[in-house]
Amino acid sequence: MLSKKTQYAFRALTHLVENYNKGPVLISEISKKKKIPLKFLENILLELKKAGILESKKGKGGGYFLKSHPSKTHVANVIRVVDGPISMLPCVSLYFYERCKNCDERYCGLHDVMEKVRDATLNILEKRTLQDLVV
Amino acid sequence: MLSKKTQYAFRALTHLVENYNKGPVLISEISKKKKIPLKFLENILLELKKAGILESKKGKGGGYFLKSHPSKTHVANVIRVVDGPISMLPCVSLYFYERCKNCDERYCGLHDVMEKVRDATLNILEKRTLQDLVV
DNA sequence: ATTAAAACCTACTGCTTTGGTAGGGTTTTT
DNA sequence: AAAAACCCTACCAAAGCAGTAGGTTTTAAT
Numbered sequence: 001m002l003s004k005k006t007q008y009a010f011r012a013l014t015h016l017v018e019n020y021n022k023g024p025v026l027i028s029e030i031s032k033k034k035k036i037p038l039k040f041l042e043n044i045l046l047e048l049k050k051a052g053i054l055e056s057k058k059g060k061g062g063g064y065f066l067k068s069h070p071s072k073t074h075v076a077n078v079i080r081v082v083d084g085p086i087s088m089l090p091c092v093s094l095y096f097y098e099r100c101k102n103c104d105e106r107y108c109g110l111h112d113v114m115e116k117v118r119d120a121t122l123n124i125l126e127k128r129t130l131q132d133l134v135v
Numbered sequence: 136m137l138s139k140k141t142q143y144a145f146r147a148l149t150h151l152v153e154n155y156n157k158g159p160v161l162i163s164e165i166s167k168k169k170k171i172p173l174k175f176l177e178n179i180l181l182e183l184k185k186a187g188i189l190e191s192k193k194g195k196g197g198g199y200f201l202k203s204h205p206s207k208t209h210v211a212n213v214i215r216v217v218d219g220p221i222s223m224l225p226c227v228s229l230y231f232y233e234r235c236k237n238c239d240e241r242y243c244g245l246h247d248v249m250e251k252v253r254d255a256t257l258n259i260l261e262k263r264t265l266q267d268l269v270v
Numbered sequence: 271a272t273t274a275a276a277a278c279c280t281a282c283t284g285c286t287t288t289g290g291t292a293g294g295g296t297t298t299t300t
Numbered sequence: 301a302a303a304a305a306c307c308c309t310a311c312c313a314a315a316g317c318a319g320t321a322g323g324t325t326t327t328a329a330t
Contacts, residue, residue, distance in 0.1 A: 024304095024305095026304080026305095027304085027305075028304095042305085042306085042307095045305095046305090046306075046307080049306095056304095056305060056306085057304085057305080058303090058304060058305045058306075059302090059303065059304055059305075060302070060303045060304060061303085061304080062303080062304045062305055063304075063305080064305085
């Protein structure tokens with residue numbers, strides 16, 4: 001399951017997609033419109049900025065906005081930034097790989113199954129973008 | 136990510152598949168062979184029994200064994216019993232559905248994406264069985 | 271009938287993560 | 301000077317995760 005934090009992230013990003021090319025959007029506006037706790041949202045947006053998904057402008061008239069066109073940011077990317085691994089097992093993760101103990105990957109049936117699941121999942125999440133969220 | 140508990144469950148089940156039709160297997164044997172903490176394993180096997188995946192026999196000569204043929208128990212079933220939901224959002228879960236707040240499912244883009252992910256995932260996990268784990 | 275083996279059951283513990291809240295200070299821009 | 305993002309520390313309650321402890325019941329062999 002995605003964490004609430006990730007779900008908040010998607011809701012916030014959706015708002016920024018809807019206001020794409022209309023200049024910076026206040027944190028407080030996103031918080032109000034999407035009903036996300038303000039201070040919590042602050043952290044989330046900062047993370048998304050550090051990850052290169054958002055940009056911000058300080059001072060009066062400042063706020064957050066998408067760094068790239070909505071069709072350029074993939075759903076998978078957002079999940080990885082906020083929640084971490086998408087795979088069901090560490091030993092099949094592409095970005096958060098860890099070897100599993102007591103299990104030889106070459107002969108582990110579960111490994112194979114979860115690899116297939118990963119591929120099927122990423123096939124969707126790496127194609128869908130922020131743009132697809134507002135249709 | 137699957138919990139360690141679920142991963143233990145699969146390791147234990149794998150052992151029982153390897154010893155299918157050889158009579159009851161001791162918890163302590165599974166624990167030793169698969170390097171799973173004994174008391175923890177006890178709980179896991181009990182859960183799997185209550186869920187109808189395993190059977191047991193008490194007393195001397197007792198132990199655990201698969202209730203049905205390995206090809207009859209699906210990977211998805213095991214995950215649901217031990218870990219719970221497979222979907223990435225409660226609002227797309229088939230077995231653990233919950234409505235999401237502040238989001239109309241009819242117009243929620245994320246909902247649609249996660250529905251696709253669910254279908255792709257289940258398409259694999261509901262076809263693969265315990266038998267596939269030991270190949 | 272007794273005893274030992276085994277599953278069964280309940281509860282508990284310690285740790286980490288999640289989902290926040292509180293409150294400030296700093297920097298940049300208008 | 302004011303507005304806004306930025307950044308930081310600290311704290312909290314609740315839940316989940318991983319595992320442990322210890323006793324109860326059932327069964328089979330003696």
